Amino acid sequence: MPITIHPIDDNHGVLFKIQGKIKNQDFIEATTNFHSRFFLHQNIQYIIIDYSDSENRDIPNKNTEDLSNLKQAISKINTTCSIAIFANEQSNHLNQVWQEMVKNLNWEVNLFTDIQSLESWLSAKLNEKYNGFLLMPPHLIPEQSKNILDIKIAKYLNKMVELQVQLDIESRTDHLTGLLHRKSFNEFVEPEMNRMERKKRPLSFILSNIDYFKNINDNYGHNAGDEILVFISALLKSNTRTYDKIWRWGGEEFFIMLPETELGPAGSIANKLRNLIEKAEYFYQENKIPLTMSFGVAEIHSGESIDQLLIRIDSHLYQAKQQGRNCIIAK
Secondary structure (H helix, E strand, O other), rough: OOOEEEEEEOOOEEEEEEEEOHHHHHHHHHHHHHHHHHOOOOOEEEEEEEEEEEEEEHHHHOHHHHHHHHHHHHHHOOOOOOOEOOOOHHHHHHHHHHHOOOOOOEEEHHHHEHHHHHHHHHHHHHHHOOOOOOOHHHHHHOOOOOOHHHHHHHHHHHHHHHHHHHHHHHHOOOOOOOOOHHHHHHHHHHHHHHHHHHHHEEEEEEEEOOOHHHHHHHHHHHHHHHHHHHHHHHHHOOOOOOOOOEEEOOOOOEEEEEEEEOHHHHHHHHHHHHHHHOOEEEEOOOEEOOOOEEEEEOOOOOOOOOHHHHHHHHHHHHHHHHHHOOOEEOO
């Protein structure tokens, strides 16, 4: 009995496509295959079994010895799983067999005979598990497959992936400047800090603030302020390395992470940015607006938490403001 297996959700879900005629021993072997290859080795959350291209014959009933042994093996699984049977109306017996095998496991088994109902079920599962986000490499279910279920699920999941990518970008990115949003800070900083500790490599940060930004908004309006934020963001991004990370920290503040960078070079980078901004000629509605920024710079110490670093670098920025602005405090 040919069986093809497609992981469809970063190994949390799997699609089994069963083709041809299914006889008693075929069913036992196939189900044992499911059990040994996936249940015991991966945290499978849901399974779709496609019987739509198969013809079931002499499928064992719930009282056979083989099924009893298989049921005992499945009963040792500690995870919770959901099973979707996709088949024609004549395959209802398969659903009953699966219901019997897992009835003491707090699993659910559902029979679907049309793709729309299966899609709705899968959508609910994905939304329940990922709160609307799907983690699935779309190439795992090939578009060129001739099986209708493969194609339908591939198209459906690809739409979900597109939606996830868009939502992911929106959740990470500040809509005005295109820089990273502060909410994504820990997502990038924690792995870099772990790498720094593990490999004993330097890691520095820059916190900067546009000087007299409130005066700009008051004198020229908030549209001018927004345009300046976009202008500064583009300048920062084009004058840092591709692997540096820049966040719009809030209002007119920006936060930069500099991997593989000690305090001295980080201060030099901050000074280069300060000079570029000071020398930039920015015009709004034919009015030249002078721009400067103040900078706090710090290298994180081994064993120092990110909260401690933030307190320290914020103090450096405050000192730069107190010393007349348009300057850098790095220590």
